[in-house]
Amino acid sequence: MDIVTVLSFLGAAIVLTLMPGPDNLFTLAQSIAKGKNAGIFTTLGLCTGLLVHITAATIGISAVIYQSAFAFTVVKYAGAAYLLYLAFKSFREKSSNFNLHNEDNLNYKSLYKKGIIMNVLNPKVSLFFLAFFPQFIHYENGNVPIQMLILGIIFLIQSLVIFSLISIFAGKVGNFLRKNNSIAKKINIIQGSLFTLIGLKIAFSQK
Template structure:
């Protein structure tokens, strides 16, 4: 693979990763409410989910998803329902002070799994990879799928680095809010609005 092409891919990937979107907002929300470790766990989950999208794009499975209206709708609505469930859970937290949030909500493993599910159940990510990765491969070499996998790994590495940095800074900000019940209420309700908004956006998404 051409080094210039790889550097161009990395630069574009960084810009795309830092662009405000569902994933980075999700990391920020978890970091503020549950601390930087929770944000990093969420970031790792979201990044792990990219493995499925990269593999699907390399093997052509994403093309099947794109061409099948039923499959696209199924994945889309499953993701939307999951996010609406997270919104409901955030509302249940209500005015709970951030320092006494339920342990299961703060569990890094649970947040890691949540990140994976949120990413995998977003069909727009699969379609994005299908459209994005081929622009940076060298055609006619016979190893196009391998090139796409390499690009996917590069994208994942820069994503986890940037998301982890965002989690640390958001966690520091959230630390200043710990123990304030009134603030905890607004943070929880804010998360509920964020999750519901992302869920609705996914549900209304078109190919």
């Protein structure tokens, strides 16, 4: 795989990662509501989930999901249901005391798990890999699975960097919002609304 292909892929990957989607919106919501550390641990979970999709794309499992309308639908609705469950929890906590300045009380393991589940249960990620990666594969060179794996690792690294930057930025926005008591009391509602938006986006997605 030549350097031109790698750089072209990296540029396209960065642009696509920055576009509004379930993963970066999820990171944004967690960071605004719970601080940058929450966003970073969520990012680690999301990127761990990417490893699952990268492996699936490399060995061909993603193609099976793409071919099976039933499998795609099951994974899609499971992901949407999980996001709507998180939205429900956020709305229930809308009147709770929202003292998020002390991030020591956060359950980072739980945030990491949420990131993994959120990413793994989004079938569009695997289908995206199937549609996007082949454009940068040199089939004449052979070793297609290895090329897919290399592209997957590059995609994962740039996602980790970008989502971490989003976490830091959104964490600062969250700190600013919490200075306004009226807004601070509604941060859970904002988070729940974002989760609902992401869940519906996944639920109504098409192959």
